[in-house]
């Protein structure tokens with residue numbers, strides 16, 4: 522079978538490859554401990570599940586839903602943005618329901634980018650920005666996220682000629698994989714860049730409610746004055762409410778971008794199951810969510826602290842991740858991240874993600890996920906320490 526040129530250069534998704542190797546090891550009797558996956562391990566809030574069950578039993582909810590989501594779902598996002606960020610959005614024109622934010626990230630690129638256009642992508646960064654740009658035939662310009670710049674790109678370092686051809690600037694705060702949150706000043710700089718070069722800032726913010734430090738309140742880019750003239754934000758219930766499998770996301774902000782995405786998307790999908798969106802609305806607006814989030818985030822914080830406490834014994838260091846679900850740890854001198862992760866899996870049965878998977882500037886780091894049961898994190902860390910002792 523001849524593949525389309527469009528996908529000829531795509532490689533299999535890294536996590537699918539690791540998953541296959543882990544299944545082989547498991548078949549040989551190895552108990553593999555996984556800290557590689559960026560998905561929550563806990564269930565969604567019970568009142569969200571109850572809404573789905575109750576509504577799915579109704580006879581009149583099983584038809585196609587309106588493109589871009591039922592009005593109640595879009596309104597719930599608008600209400601959440603009003604209460605959480607003080608941002609007032611028009612649910613019909615400035616909010617669009619998505620089948621997970623990944624779908625919107627991919628399709629926005631297809632809707633806005635022509636072959637030869639430049640897409641600016643943080644490195645390390647979420648893989649879909651790159652995959653979507655490649656399929657669109659775009660030229661990718663990586664923006665290094667360096668520890669010494671608090672993991673925010675140096676926008677002044679982008680050559681004028683590249684900036685002029687750029688269509689989208691991807692940003693993601695709280696950041697996967699580094700755990701950094703952006704300041705108002707940093708986001709302001711991105712908006713100024715966007716205005717100067719007529720670029721859309723696409724801010725990917727699925728971790729905005731996964732806070733690990735009590736005094737850090739991650740921002741929506743839409744909180745900044747004038748932002749929606751040049752910015753769109755992606756958000757999701759996957760990490761906020763442990764609903765990754767439900768595939769409920771949203772695009773919010775810049776109306777022209779939302780409309781372009783809507784037009785493209787309506788060729789591809791036919792929205793979501795109504796009771797799922799109704800349950801999603803509960804996960805956005807129910808007052809019980811606040812206490813639920815606090816408890817859930819406390820569990821992640823405990824796991825993060827456990828991992829950080831073990832790093833010195835592993836000869837690794839990390840900046841304190843203030844939000845998100847990951848510890849981004851710098852490897853001991855002389856190790857490349859693929860070798861480290863491969864040997865750790867094969868020799869100790871512990872799976873973590875090599876940093877280079879997220880882009881060339883991820884080399885020298887590994888990502889350790891907080892979405893793993895605390896007892897397993899403890900056991901995995903003990904195995905890692907023992908394994909490391911055997912290496913040195």
Ligand SMILES: Cc1ncc(COP(=O)(O)O)c(C=O)c1O
Nearest residue numbers: 559621622623647697757759770
């Ligand atoms: C930075 C980032 N953006 C987007 C997504 C996709 O999330 P969703 O489940 O909403 O598609 C992820 C998932 O891991 C992510 O880490």
